[in-house]
Amino acid sequence: MEFEGCSCFRQRLVLSTVSGKRVKIRNIRSKDDSPGLRDFEASFIRLLDKVTNGTRIEINQTGTMLFYQPGLLYGGSVEHECNVQRSVGYYLEALLMLAPFMKNPLRAVLKGVTNDPTDPSVDLLKVTAPPLMKRFGIDGDSLEIKVVRRGMAPDGGGEVHFSCPVRKFLKPVQLTEPGKIKRVRGTAVAVRVSPQMANRIVDSARSILNKFIPDIYIYTDHMKGVSSGKSPGFGLVLVAETVNGTFFSAEVMSTPQGQGDQILPEDLGKKCGKLLLEEIHRGGCVDSTNQSLALLYMTLGQQDVSKVLLGPLSPYTIEFLRHIRDFFQIMFKIEPQKPGDEERTGGEKVLMTCVGVGYSNISKPLK
Amino acid sequence: DDDTEEEEKAAKRGSGPDPGHCSEEDEEADSDMEDGGKTSTKHPEDEMELEEDVEMGSETAGALRWKEGLAQKATDAYLRQQRAAPNLRKLVYGTVVAEEEEDSKDEEDELGGLFKVSRPEKNKRVGADALDCSRFQPDSNHDWDQEEMLASIIDCFVTGKWEEDK
Structure with a gap:
């Protein structure tokens, strides 16, 4: 398959790896002042190379063209120094998609930036992705994302452990009822700044959310010494949990040191609270960050009907749907669902339906 | 006066739901001084109007009253569009298909048939080298300081209203 440009870079390589189809990407930033692949993309390719066996990668001299022939998903213990231009979340999102289809259960140690303003942070993925994966039958004690050391942008120095069991098949799912929100949890992070920052964030976030629900608990996570990484920073991750086990999340991180205006902890808390309300307004059974993860698992499920109710599709998800069509020839049935006149449950939802391709993990050993 | 004429006109027709929307006959009646104001209100809603034109035909509203209840009208227009x-x-x-068609345009700028002028791409094919990030930016129209917005999600919580069967 051939593509142009470096948008949707991870989607293309991940789908190529699970489908076994080779990809060629041309004209990567060919008109940019600094053409070619960036360091974080190279780092991402190296990570894919580590979790697979027999992958062939060719890059031309200027880095504007990439040829990728996927190998077998091997898994096992992997340690990777993630480039600090993007946070570990960037790399972890792709690993979450691939991990269940490995030959050996994946145990990855990812080092780098744990929180930055661009990508979903490890803390956010930690609370939203595993519950979703459990719905598809990927469960067990070994499914875990753990922040061992924190590292803020721009210098990082954090460490994240991710382990995931392997599955031969994924279960088809019927997630159509999000349920009502019963509680809000959160983590206020502060490293290499006063611990008081975390408390200030918590108070302001509560002031937004207290109108809706009394059950709010926001942990303060202040790491010290070696576990605090190389850069100062603070931030907040909020999660709303429904009675049916849907998790909506939002996060805001402080501006990395030396990259523009700093944000006050109070403003950050308020902003994050409002973002959570926005996410609740979008609604659905999967939060906006994990839409594409859910859609991939649906595509790769057994040959049975899967249904998932989503909020409005994010631009990233729409691209992902197009790529799924290109790689697997699967097109989803997309039905808009309007909320009733009496219900005040946010915006319009979309019901996504598809029949899985019946993907089976042939490399998983039989025991 | 143009002004009074306008208002009467509007009253006769019954107040249309969207005054940013105007038909040809309305524009003729407009005096020059109003044109600036009118076009500026029209502009952001252009997209919606394309759809509405078909639905509502020649329904129009008073030119001077376009300022009244803008928020309400925007909400109505939004709901209609939804x-x-x-x-x-x-x-x-x-x-x-639409994406591929755009490619052919920028092949023309050549100097002496030898050099090609390389311009940074601004509008064309923004997508090709876009940032690869899964985060969904929030809708900027949603102002979470407004009571109406807060009220719109109140039933998402256990503290809100429950359906009959639960």
């Missing part, structure tokens, strides 16, 4: 139920499947899967 009700128009776009074919999502077509939106997601049906645009491949």
Whole structure:
């Protein structure tokens, strides 16, 4: 398959790896002042190379063209120094998609930036992705994302452990009822700044959310010494949990040191609270960050009907749907669902339906 | 006076739901001084109007009263647009051809048939080298300081209203 440009870079390589189809990407930033692949993309390719066996990668001299022939998903213990231009979340999102289809259960140690303003942070993925994966039958004690050391942008120095069991098949799912929100949890992070920052964030976030629900608990996570990484920073991750086990999340991180205006902890808390309300307004059974993860698992499920109710599709998800069509020839049935006149449950939802391709993990050993 | 004429006109027709929308006959009646104001209100709603034109035909409203209840009208227009139920499947899967067509345009700028002028791409093919990030930026129209917005999600919580059967 051939593509142009470096948008949707991870989607293309991940789908190529699970489908076994080779990809060629041309004209990567060919008109940019600094053409070619960036360091974080190279780092991402190296990570894919580590979790697979027999992958062939060719890059031309200027880095504007990439040829990728996927190998077998091997898994096992992997340690990777993630480039600090993007946070570990960037790399972890792709690993979450691939991990269940490995030959050996994946145990990855990812080092780098744990929180930055661009990508979903490890803390956010930690609370939203595993519950979703459990719905598809990927469960067990070994499914875990753990922040061992924190590292803020721009210098990082954090460490994240991710382990995931392997599955031969994924279960088809019927997630159509999000349920009502019963509680809000959160983590206020502060490293290499006063611990008081975390408390200030918590108070302001509560002031937004207290109108809706009394059950709010926001942990303060202040790491010290070696576990605090190389850069100062603070931030907040909020999660709303429904009675049916849907998790909506939002996060805001402080501006990395030396990259523009700093944000006050109070403003950050308020902003994050409002973002959570926005996410609740979008609604659905999967939060906006994990839409594409859910859609991939649906595509790769057994040959049975899967249904998932989503909020409005994010631009990233729409691209992902197009790529799924290109790689697997699967097109989803997309039905808009309007909320009733009496219900005040946010915006319009979309019901996504598809029949899985019946993907089976042939490399998983039989025991 | 133009002004009074306008208002009478509007009253006769019954107040249309969207005054940013104007038909040809309305524009003729307009005096020059109003044109600036009118076009500026029209502009942001252009997209919606394309759809509405078909639905509402020549329905119009007073030119001077366009300022009244703008928020309410915007909400109405938004809801109407929502009700128009776009074919999502077509939106997601049906645009491949349109994207490819754009490519052919920027092949022309050549100096002496030898050098090609390389311009940074601004509008064309923004998508090709876009940032690869899964975060969904929030809708900027949603102001979470407004009571109406807060009220719109109140039933998402256990503290809100429950359906009959639960």
